[in-house]
Amino acid sequence: MPEAEDGFDFGGQAPVRSDAGPIAGKAAGDGHRARLRERLLTGGAEALADYEVLEYLLFAAIPRGDTKPLAKALIAQFGSLAGVLNADPKALQRVKGVGEASAAAIKSVAIAARRMTRGEIIKKPVLGSWQALIDYLTTDMAHLTVERVRVLYLDTKNRLIDDHHVGDGSIDEAAIHPREVIRRAMDLGASAMILVHNRADIQITQRIAEAGRLLGVTVHDHVIIGREGHTSLRAKGLI
Numbered sequence: 001m002p003e004a005e006d007g008f009d010f011g012g013q014a015p016v017r018s019d020a021g022p023i024a025g026k027a028a029g030d031g032h033r034a035r036l037r038e039r040l041l042t043g044g045a046e047a048l049a050d051y052e053v054l055e056y057l058l059f060a061a062i063p064r065g066d067t068k069p070l071a072k073a074l075i076a077q078f079g080s081l082a083g084v085l086n087a088d089p090k091a092l093q094r095v096k097g098v099g100e101a102s103a104a105a106i107k108s109v110a111i112a113a114r115r116m117t118r119g120e121i122i123k124k125p126v127l128g129s130w131q132a133l134i135d136y137l138t139t140d141m142a143h144l145t146v147e148r149v150r151v152l153y154l155d156t157k158n159r160l161i162d163d164h165h166v167g168d169g170s171i172d173e174a175a176i177h178p179r180e181v182i183r184r185a186m187d188l189g190a191s192a193m194i195l196v197h198n199r200a201d202i203q204i205t206q207r208i209a210e211a212g213r214l215l216g217v218t219v220h221d222h223v224i225i226g227r228e229g230h231t232s233l234r235a236k237g238l239i
Helices: 024-042 050-059 068-078 081-085 100-119 130-141 178-188 202-214
Strands: 148-154 160-168 192-197 218-226 229-232
Touching (some): 068 081, 100 130, 130 218, 148 178
Parallel strands (some): 192 218
């Protein structure tokens, strides 16, 4: 059984003793963890199942005890490894056995993944690095349970100037106003933009595109990011 709360905090707090006892639990756990570590280091990208990747990640926060049941419970709750990594820390902590240290460990990996994919598009023309852009957006948005809207502002060479997170919630709650979107483009000196959402709103897209045309700011695309993939409104001839 996993421990009821994290047995370790990155601040160095003393570990909680496992149900198996401090000696038996440690000995059994060390052998399993060593084998998992060896597979991770020598077996290649597919050496571990998704729950085992999460299990190993949880070792940092729970130094003793079996983290496999907790890893499987998290994947069952959030649907996939990606769903776990993108879950809100408070939602993670509602799963029995997950404390602040475990939630922080999971969150840190999610942040690292986003920054890694972001690095693939920085200072590059995004239209020529389209798959890298989609990978970056998918990492952040594909598994969200709320709506998210963002605007990517580009310079004259279509390089990313600003990735503006407009808001989360419904299209109204996120307050996407064409005037404000275009005003920010002018403030940034952007010549183009890409709208990104996890649901389609063709009308608001067309209004922003029209406002942009009047002021010389091109809307290259409106990309819809979902669990099953992405959709380009331009490719569908909708803008």
